Amino acid sequence: MRFYEALGLEPALMLDAQDLQRRFYERSRQWHPDRFARASAAEQQKALEVTAVLNDAFRTLRDPVTRAGYFLGEHQIVSSKHPPAELLEEVFEMNMALDELRSGDESARANLVEARDRFVILRNEIDHGLSALFTQYDKSLHGNPDESLLLAIRGVLDRRQYVANLIRDVEKELNVHVSN
Amino acid sequence: MAYSNKVLDHYNHPRNVGSMDKSDPNVGTGMVGAPECGDVMKLQVKVNPETGVIEDAKFKTFGCGSAIASSSLATEWLRGRTVDEALAIKNTDIVNELSLPPVKIHCSVLAEDAIKAAINDYKTKSGVPAKETATA
Numbered sequence: 001m002r003f004y005e006a007l008g009l010e011p012a013l014m015l016d017a018q019d020l021q022r023r024f025y026e027r028s029r030q031w032h033p034d035r036f037a038r039a040s041a042a043e044q045q046k047a048l049e050v051t052a053v054l055n056d057a058f059r060t061l062r063d064p065v066t067r068a069g070y071f072l073g074e075h076q077i078v079s080s081k082h083p084p085a086e087l088l089e090e091v092f093e094m095n096m097a098l099d100e101l102r103s104g105d106e107s108a109r110a111n112l113v114e115a116r117d118r119f120v121i122l123r124n125e126i127d128h129g130l131s132a133l134f135t136q137y138d139k140s141l142h143g144n145p146d147e148s149l150l151l152a153i154r155g156v157l158d159r160r161q162y163v164a165n166l167i168r169d170v171e172k173e174l175n176v177h178v179s180n
Numbered sequence: 181m182a183y184s185n186k187v188l189d190h191y192n193h194p195r196n197v198g199s200m201d202k203s204d205p206n207v208g209t210g211m212v213g214a215p216e217c218g219d220v221m222k223l224q225v226k227v228n229p230e231t232g233v234i235e236d237a238k239f240k241t242f243g244c245g246s247a248i249a250s251s252s253l254a255t256e257w258l259r260g261r262t263v264d265e266a267l268a269i270k271n272t273d274i275v276n277e278l279s280l281p282p283v284k285i286h287c288s289v290l291a292e293d294a295i296k297a298a299i300n301d302y303k304t305k306s307g308v309p310a311k312e313t314a315t316a
Contacts, residue, residue: 165218
């Protein structure tokens with residue numbers, strides 16, 4: 001996987017944030033285009049290309065969610081076209097509740113804040129679950145990589161995306177109320 | 181993203197928003213979603229079991245303007261059609277009607293999926309094969 005290779009890493013879902021940053025800085029310094037000012041055109045081009053990949057790699061890998069998305073994409077596991085019915089029901093109900101609060105007057109604000117807090121707690125729970133799955137999968141990398149775990153992770157990421165959208169929506173709503 | 185006038189019209193004045201009783205044997209419910217964009221779409225049809233004609237259609241969509249417009253348009257088209265005619269609705273019909281740009285084509289696919297899911301739910305519940313329903 002290109003992004004892991006660029007940073008000299010073995011592909012894994014759990015990464016040490018400090019180590020990742022150290023590797024990125026090291027290689028960025030080494031390949032900084034300024035250091036190639038007097039090099040040949042081909043070398044200058046190479047430095048530019050490596051730097052661009054390093055930037056993309058760091059941006060993608062430093063966040064566990066985008067990292068997992070990349071990792072799954074490399075395994076050809078994309079977002080489900082047909083998410084499970086329970087998830088859709090759950091998301092629909094959460095949206096309905098939010099809709100109701102939205103149409104309320106200023107008195108709904110407390111409820112909106114409460115809804116936001118609830119969604120944030122849910123997102124944190126999801127993130128804890130993700131970490132556990134990441135660790136479990138990485139362990140399986142020493143033997144037979146457990147592909148079923150990757151599918152499970154995809155499902156959790158899809159759910160997380162929905163919850164993240166709900167948080168975004170409710171925060172937008174809260175900001176509107178503030179500016180009024 | 182610049183929306184077409186038709187998308188804006190459906191977005192600002194969505195048709196047939198609402199819901200029907202899921203447990204009604206003549207009501208078919210389709211719930212679909214696209215996790216990447218966080219869309220979720222519920223579409224329901226109420227079928228006359230004698231004629232196989234869709235008498236009412238309702239939807240509720242949480243998503244972007246194109247997703248809302250696609251499902252709103254779908255409910256307009258569904259009313260008065262037979263179940264089989266409804267299944268003939270293609271996402272490309274929606275794309276053409278609403279002049280959806282390429283990046284929003286998946287919204288029309290979602291609407292087509294919702295129609296199919298709702299009709300299938302109705303068929304499963306009524307236990308009547310589609311052809312008999314349509315020609316009865």
